[in-house]
Amino acid sequence: MLWTPVAYSSVQALWLCILALVGATARAAEPSTVEQRAREDLDRQLQALVKTPPPEVVITYEGLPGAGTARAYKLLEVDFILNGQPLAVPGLDVISGPGIHRLASLKVEEGSYTLVSRVTYTNNDAWNLFSEESGFLWKMTASVTFQAQKGLRMRVKVIPGINPTAPDPRLKLKLSHDVSAEMTAPLADATLVEGQDAGAPPIAVAQVTPPVTAPPVTAPPVTAPPVAGTKPRESPEQGPVAPGRLLLKVLAGKKPVAATAYVRGKGAPQQVLLDKNARKPVPVMLPPGEYTVDVLSKGFLAQTRQVKVSRDREASVAFVLAPAPAQKAKQPQVKNERVELPKPPRFAEKQAAPRKDSTEGLALLVDLLVRDETLKLRLEGHTDNREAPATARQALSESRAKAVADLLVKAGLSPTRIDASGLGDTRPKAPNLIPRGRELNRRVDILLVKGK
Template sequence: MLWPPVASSSVQALWLALLALSSGATALAAEPSTVEQRAREDLDRQLQALVKTPPPEVVITYEGLPGAGTSRAYKLLEVDFLLNGQPLAVPGLDVLSGPGVHRLAALKVDEGSYTLVSRVTYTNDAWNLFSEESGFLWKMTASVTFQAQKGLRMRVRVLPAINPTAPDPRLKLKLSHDVSAEMTAPLADATLLAETTDAGSAPVAKVTPPPVTPPPVTPPPVTPPPVAVTPPVAAGRDAPEQGPVAPGRLSLRVLVGKKPVAATAFVRGKGAPQRVLLEKGARGPSQVMVPPGEYTVDVMAKGFLAQTRQVKVTREKESSVSFVLAKAPAKKAQQAQVKNERVELPKLPRFAEKQAAPRKGSTTAMALLVDMLVRDESLRLKLEGHTDNREVPASARQSLSEARARAVADVLVRAGLSPSRIESAGLGDTRPKAPNLIPRGRELNRRVDIVLVRGK
């Protein structure tokens, strides 16, 4: 008979009972009876249930950016690592700035799903008058979700890297994760699921270890099982809610016509924005793992107008957002102009007499406003509605002008802008733009003016 890997007084008692049955069986008969066989199997099952499998382990490392100390030195300014929303206490910047592998954490954890969010900030510390990267800041965020199980050690690597062929200095540096697993002890029928969320792809690895093989019969000393610990909390921060947080899945697709186009998406919501690079000709949507909640997704691509969407992410169902981009106008006359904090569009919304809703087809230039606000987060809009002095009685002009401002605001909200960035007001017929004596003048006075409000 073989002794199990971990023993206690209960294990020893059960094992001795099994040995007694075995020795008794040889004295009574050459083959054990059915009752004895069942008793032996029952004792063996109880022994297997008492055998302890080591708890899951998580080892997180950070690989210093290549090129530190060269003529194109990139200096690490700030780091922040969250495991299931809980900050990790990590080495200082003087350590992490150097090349090589640096250990961030080695933890024994409970079984379950874990999400690591990594945020790092680099700058180009090599001054050069002719370099557009001198003094440039790269604030990068990436996340990865993995499943921890007993008997497995998850190794998560945080990998900053230089993209030498990036067409835009904002894309010069990138941040990603790599997840692997190794067995800390034999574990029967174990599986591992590692979902990476860096720039879309989600590889899945399944590990099926060999069956448990007990060592030779030598009762080891009684050893208490390891105690699972939670990640340490960085000094000066409030500890967030404990326990694993299952992420939600967000699917992103950016098209021009029907073809996927290269673009950069920024997912803004809880914590720092996540940057997602979408490839030209991608065969499917890019997947992003984020905590459940409300998010704003901004998309920018070279030569196209930026767009934005509001989306709610839940654990129960995958959320999907698609963008169909329009080309940015090349001629200045087709672009939005700002004069004295007022936006002048090549084509303004037009209104029929007594109507609050804009005429059909007169709001296409609203895409220029969306592009402007997506590219500058500090901007907000104030929409001022107006009427002429004849279309409705004087008592109704204020409410009609307010309704026109709200109607244009609704167009922008449907285009993806957050309502919190738009305010509206009505001014009736108090500020005519043209004389009300002729039809053309009255048509120009039935309008909505767009005022920029700077600052959050």
């Protein structure tokens, strides 16, 4: 536990008060026993009055100066790993420019963390036979270990630098880290607790925001009912709204797997690192509201869920990840904004819902949208020219598009990212003269569009 001078002086005053109360028994008891009891009493009171937010880690990248000029060094690839878990970071076009760029903002458990940074630069000059740096690649790796503690925000800066006097071109660029810490909540004087001695000095209490990962929330204090005929009003002295609790669990088959969960809703997106040895669900404390939880793990298809967090009941989300296909033939292909799934949904004649054995490819579609939150879907339903009367084909095609949209929403995608419409039999994909052609025309086309 770290204390500022204000908090330390307040604790010292409380310590003196407790010693005065136990002074009568100090003569009869051993000094070590009295001191132990006083310390236990002090710890109990401090734990009741001081709430410390969980550790935070903010990782930034400082682009090389002169980026964008003719003689600048070009950033080719980056890889950042925190305690064995890769971090999802902005693209090279963002972090290669000069200035400070945020890579990740995390709320983590207390403990030791190691960041491994790998970056590759090349010389941006035109090829020169007489230049030692032409076509040279600087592949640099650096690591740093730091301790995350409650009440502190650890700022870790990844810093590539230029050494203009290096005798060897391989030493021209270097990579290092800078680590600093700051408190995540200011200290303020608290009002006297009921039953506290009015002559004793007030105890400083940290005013905190709801933490992301914390022990179970205690029940909010009971307040007197409002007087009849008056409208209850909130007072700023009541403090922040009590958070709700969300339990996250990520499995591969029946075993936990290392993953990164992105929680988006109220405020800035939050990242939660899940360890492969986490046997129990990971608790996340959030303000009440609706959230989107995206989960990414190396070698698995990404998934998403929509969840509502409240103070009244505990919310729980469990992900069972499926392996990502390694063969290109089993991966979705995107051509001119049109997505071709290896196994697209198939429809029986006059049926709006796709066959159950043809919907597993929709997991690949979910993976695409989770990895790029700017994408949206447009689903276009179609029919052949024989399966229903002409007046009913339009409605049937719309029902098919809506049925696929419902499956994607059930898989976790937000309905706001999906637009469904029907085109009847106006755009056949194959001739309607043969059964195989009519089967291909009973379909739903999938198009990707960039959201605003």
